[in-house]
Amino acid sequence: MLFLMFHIGSDRFVLDAEQVERVLPLMEAKSLPGAPPEVVGVINYRGAPTPLIDLSRVALGRPSKRLMSTRIILARYPGERESHDRLALCAERVIKTIHRDPADFVATGVEAGSPAHLGPVASDADGFIQWVRVEALLADEVRDLLFQRAEASA
Amino acid sequence: MTGAGGGGGPGGSSKAASAEIAGGLLERPLPAGYCEDWARHFAGLESEGAAEDEGADRAALLFRIGDEWLALPTDHLHEVAQPRRTHSLPHRRDELVLGIVNVRGELLVCVSLAALLGISAAGTAEAGERSRAGPRLVVIGRDGRRAAFPVDEVHGVHRYAARDVLALPATIGKAASSYAVEMIAWSGRAIGRLDDALILETLDRSMS
Numbered sequence: 126m127l128f129l130m131f132h133i134g135s136d137r138f139v140l141d142a143e144q145v146e147r148v149l150p151l152m153e154a155k156s157l158p159g160a161p162p163e164v165v166g167v168i169n170y171r172g173a174p175t176p177l178i179d180l181s182r183v184a185l186g187r188p189s190k191r192l193m194s195t196r197i198i199l200a201r202y203p204g205e206r207e208s209h210d211r212l213a214l215c216a217e218r219v220i221k222t223i224h225r226d227p228a229d230f231v232a233t234g235v236e237a238g239s240p241a242h243l244g245p246v247a248s249d250a251d252g253f254i255q256w257v258r259v260e261a262l263l264a265d266e267v268r269d270l271l272f273q274r275a276e277a278s279a
Numbered sequence: 280m281t282g283a284g285g286g287g288g289p290g291g292s293s294k295a296a297s298a299e300i301a302g303g304l305l306e307r308p309l310p311a312g313y314c315e316d317w318a319r320h321f322a323g324l325e326s327e328g329a330a331e332d333e334g335a336d337r338a339a340l341l342f343r344i345g346d347e348w349l350a351l352p353t354d355h356l357h358e359v360a361q362p363r364r365t366h367s368l369p370h371r372r373d374e375l376v377l378g379i380v381n382v383r384g385e386l387l388v389c390v391s392l393a394a395l396l397g398i399s400a401a402g403t404a405e406a407g408e409r410s411r412a413g414p415r416l417v418v419i420g421r422d423g424r425r426a427a428f429p430v431d432e433v434h435g436v437h438r439y440a441a442r443d444v445l446a447l448p449a450t451i452g453k454a455a456s457s458y459a460v461e462m463i464a465w466s467g468r469a470i471g472r473l474d475d476a477l478i479l480e481t482l483d484r485s486m487s
Binding site for chain 2: 151171192218
C-alpha cells in the first residue's frame with residue numbers, strides 16, 4: 126500500500142495515497158477572516174474554491190515553514206452522498222512516498238488522549254510513522270463551516 | 280539501530296541516503312513570487328486545466344538519438360544517469376551490445392538503441408545548437424533484468440493525454456516503425472512512442 130509522507134515538526138506522518146488527488150506547490154490562499162485558526166483560507170484550484178488546512182497549525186499551532194518542500198496535498202475528503210469534497214492540506218517536507226503493509230501499523234495505545242485523525246503507527250529505523258486519517262481531520266463544526274457553506278451558496 | 284536500518288542491503292541504505300540529499304535540496308526558501316505564480320496557474324479555468332493536465336495520464340521519457348526524437352513510456356524506466364565509460368566485452372562484437380557499464384555499482388549491459396532502431400548516429404546537426412543538454416545514459420528494466428542505452432539528449436518526462444496520440448504515419452523511418460507504436464504530438468512535432476515491452480523482449484533475446 127502506498128503512502129504519502131509528510132512532516133509535522135520533526136515527526137513523520139503518512140496519508141493513504143488513495144486519498145490524495147494531487148500534490149501541489151505552495152500557493153497563496155485567500156484568507157477567510159473569522160475561520161478557525163487551522164484554516165489558512167481558500168485556494169482556487171481550477172476555479173473550484175478549496176479550503177486549505179495547515180497541518181502544522183493543527184498539531185503545533187504554528188504555520189508550516191515557507192520552504193520549497195512545504196507543499197499542498199489535495200486530498201479527497203469524503204462528503205455527503207457519494208461525492209468527494211476536496212480538501213487542501215498544507216504540510217512540511219512532502220517529498221516522499223513509502224510502501225508499507227497496512228498490517229505494519231499498530232495502535233499506539235494512547236488513542237483516548239489523542240485527536241481522532243491520528244491513527245496507528247508503524248516503525249522503521251528512524252522511529253515511528255503515524256497514519257493520519259483525512260476523514261477524521263476536521264472537527265464537526267469546522268467541517269460544517271467549510272463544506273455546508275459552499276453548498277448553501279452553490 | 281543503524282545496522283537494522285541497512286537491513287534492506289547496502290543498495291537500500293545508499294538509496295535512502297540519496298533520497299535524503301535530494302530532499303535536502305528542497306529545504307530552501309521560496310523564490311519571490313512563487314506562491315502568487317502558482318496560485319495564478321491553478322486558478323486557470325477547469326476546461327483549460329483539463330486540457331493541460333487532468334487528462335494527461337500517460338507519461339513518457341523524451342530523448343534524442345541522432346536526429347530522431349523518441350518517447351519511451353516511463354513504466355519500465357529506472358533512471359537517467361550521466362554517461363560513463365563503456366567497457367567492451369571480449370568476443371562480443373555485434374552492433375547491438377556496446378559493452379557493460381557501471382551504474383552505481385551495478386554492472387549493466389549497455390546496448391545501442393540506435394542500432395536496434397536503425398537510426399544513424401551520424402546525425403549531429405542538431406547537437407550544436409542544443410549542446411547544453413548533453414548525452415545521457417538511460418536505464419530500463421523489468422523483473423530485475425536491467426539494461427542501459429546511451430542517448431544524445433534527454434528532454435525529460437512528458438505527460439500526455441490520449442488525444443495527443445496520433446496514428447503512426449507511413450513515413451516514419453523503416454526500422455523504427457516496428458518498435459514505434461504511435462506518435463505523440465509534442466511542441467509542434469510528432470514523436471514516435473516506442474513499445475518498451477517489445478524492446479525489452481528483443482534485448483533479452485539478443486543478450487541470451
